[in-house]
Amino acid sequence: MNGAGMKVCIVGAGAIGGFIGTRLAVAGRADVSALARGATLHALRTQGWRLEMGGERLQAPARASADAAELGVQDLVVIAVKAPALASVAAAIAPLLGPETVVLPAMNGVPWWFCERVPGFERQPLRSVDPDGAIGRAIPFEQVIGCVVHASTATPEPGLVRHRMGQGLIVGEPAGGRSERAQRVADLLAQAGFDTTHSADIRQDTWYKLWGNLTINPVCAITGATADAVLADPAVRDFCSAVMREAAEIGARIGCPIAQTPEDRHAVTAKLGAFKPSMLQDVEAGRAVELDAIVGAVVEIAQRVGVVAPHTTALLGLARLFARTRGL
Secondary structure (H helix, E strand, O other), X not given: OOOOOEEEEEEOOOHHHHHHHHHHHHHOOEEEEEEXXXXXXXXXXXXXXXXXXXXXEEEEOOEEEOOHHHHOOEEEEEEOOOHHHHHHHHHHOHHHEEEEEEEEEOOOOOOOOXXXXXXXOOOOOOOOOOOOOHHHHHOOHHHEOXXXXXXXXXXXXXXXXXXXXXXXXXXXXXXXXXXXXXXXXXXXXXXXXXXXXXXXXXXXXXXXHHHHHHXXXXXXXXXXXXXXXXXXXXXXXXHHHHHHHHHHHHXXXXXXXXXXXXXXXXXXXXXXXXOOOHHHHHHHHXXXXXXXXXXXXXXXXXXXXXXXXXXXXXXXXXXHHHHHHOOO
């Protein structure tokens, strides 16, 4: 996997995938393609990559297909689909993967690879995110580079991405430490204008983001409230803090300790103002919510490491019932 002329395929050219794909295509340092379908595929083929950012529109021609075999083996595959779609995507991308291909999942929540090397989880995938282990078999742990996205984007129409805030991407080896291949990915993304960090502990970065996301995302989805309104209600804020204390204890058991307090994190979230987290956006758009990856996996890990987590379990139950009654 060389830096210049790297073959990169974006799988899931939605809000985050389109954001990454457009900036890589505009930067011109990689041969960028997209695996897409439906209206997004049509938009990419007819109008190319499109991103509204900082008062301007970035555009570049796009090569897109619904058939992975047509695109062929890639150096880097960026997976940016919603968690409920990952199992079908994993089964479809085999033609993109050669022995040296690196897979970068730019997704929310606990990824399928997260506990693969954690003592006590050997050969037992997280059922909440990879029920039968099919994702792990299709995308080998050894080919994954972890990724944490700190950016807010939206798709007002298929194929068009609107940037809201943030452009941070943290990448790193799932097994820990730093590597040349992760550095090449970080460099490529930095050349495209992202604020990239090459982390020696991507699991810690993943859990820290989840720790902030775990409450605000589903609570906003259930209530329809923006994040500022959730934090402004003392009872709801206290409930969120209780969940976060449980998640911090769970993290400590799996090598991902959290140094901050819930109040520290609330102060950071409050600075973002009246924003709608991704799960609320999904509810409003009638899309399936990423409940298993964001809340279900935390409850499962708690059960497997022996942490009692009644508040997190209650949050999962409420959010799951809400989603089921709305067909999401």
